[in-house]
Amino acid sequence: MVKITVAGAAGRMGGHIARAVYNRQGAELAGAFEAPGNPTVGKSLAGVVGLSGAEGVVGDDPAEALAEAQVLIDFTSPASSIKNLKLCATLGKAAVIGTTGLNEAQKKTLVAQAKKVPVVFAPNMSVGMNLMFKLVAQMAQVLGPDYALEVLEAHHDQKKDAPSGTAVRLIEELCRVRGWNYDEVCRHGRVGMTGARTANELGVSVIRGGDIVGEHTVYFIANGERLELTHRAHNRDTFAQGAVRAALWVVNKEPGLYDMQDVLGLREAGKSEQE
Numbered sequence: 001m002v003k004i005t006v007a008g009a010a011g012r013m014g015g016h017i018a019r020a021v022y023n024r025q026g027a028e029l030a031g032a033f034e035a036p037g038n039p040t041v042g043k044s045l046a047g048v049v050g051l052s053g054a055e056g057v058v059g060d061d062p063a064e065a066l067a068e069a070q071v072l073i074d075f076t077s078p079a080s081s082i083k084n085l086k087l088c089a090t091l092g093k094a095a096v097i098g099t100t101g102l103n104e105a106q107k108k109t110l111v112a113q114a115k116k117v118p119v120v121f122a123p124n125m126s127v128g129m130n131l132m133f134k135l136v137a138q139m140a141q142v143l144g145p146d147y148a149l150e151v152l153e154a155h156h157d158q159k160k161d162a163p164s165g166t167a168v169r170l171i172e173e174l175c176r177v178r179g180w181n182y183d184e185v186c187r188h189g190r191v192g193m194t195g196a197r198t199a200n201e202l203g204v205s206v207i208r209g210g211d212i213v214g215e216h217t218v219y220f221i222a223n224g225e226r227l228e229l230t231h232r233a234h235n236r237d238t239f240a241q242g243a244v245r246a247a248l249w250v251v252n253k254e255p256g257l258y259d260m261q262d263v264l265g266l267r268e269a270g271k272s273e274q275e
């Protein structure tokens, strides 16, 4: 039985993750915590995450919440995830981190902490999107440079970071295939007299509104035809199921930085591309 603690229990993802852990054979919900001062702290876990059989309350002390756990699942915020990961490294606990919007310094810290404990870090934990990461790379390879590349992402009106971590990863895959520099080619929106589109640019469009769970489209646009590959998340359970799958996978791994390509067996032999 793998014992899992959930950070951010009151969040949009936290409840889905706690329920996915609770209902997953081979997994046990060992604890759940929130930011100090969050109104759910001290409240029954069952009530906060909608699990009638869950015991205990939402805590605000990560060390206490992690005491019985083997793995932390953290979908919180960049600063919080890094803080919680450092604690995991101190306590010798594995971690699954889905948080996006980390800056370069925070990513460096994450890589350093992953030398001490096994960490799965992925911007999107759905199976379909992790397949899409590979498919868009193959499509870009086959179609070649005559196909203009554009990326569109759409999310709910509460999302704090843009473009999404998923869109960033899609663009990184496309840049890898094209041999492009991410910052040089990306056009984050277009406004004013931009001039004609050049061959060495990649347009990034971001939509925010309502309760959109997460949609990503990659366009391959040539003269005479275009291909569009789209992933639509119907609900957050798809991410939560992936996170729990990652937690069950990472618990007995050697220290290191892994992603969902490793968890899902989608990576050819070799080290993680994030190292």
Ligand SMILES: NC(=O)c1ccc[n+]([C@@H]2O[C@H](COP(=O)([O-])OP(=O)(O)OC[C@H]3O[C@@H](n4cnc5c(N)ncnc54)[C@H](O)[C@@H]3O)[C@@H](O)[C@H]2O)c1
Pocket (backbone or CB within 6 Å): 007, 008, 009, 010, 011, 012, 013, 014, 033, 034, 035, 036, 038, 075, 076, 077, 078, 080, 097, 098, 099, 100, 101, 122, 123, 124, 125, 126, 165, 239
């Ligand atoms: N990898 C994926 O598959 C995936 C899927 C969905 C969302 N996300 C990412 O997950 C993150 C959270 O998304 P969300 O929509 O659930 O956000 P949210 O704001 O609804 O939830 C985050 C929760 O974390 C809590 N929190 C903040 N600091 C904390 C701390 N120090 N300790 C414990 N809890 C703390 C907040 O109070 C909040 O309840 C975002 O970065 C989002 O992009 C990733």
Ligand SMILES: O=C(O)C1=N[C@H](C(=O)O)CCC1
Pocket (backbone or CB within 6 Å): 100, 123, 124, 155, 156, 159, 160, 163, 164, 165, 166, 167, 213, 214
């Ligand atoms: O709801 C969010 O926020 C999501 N964030 C991830 C991202 O930034 O790619 C995954 C999709 C949903």
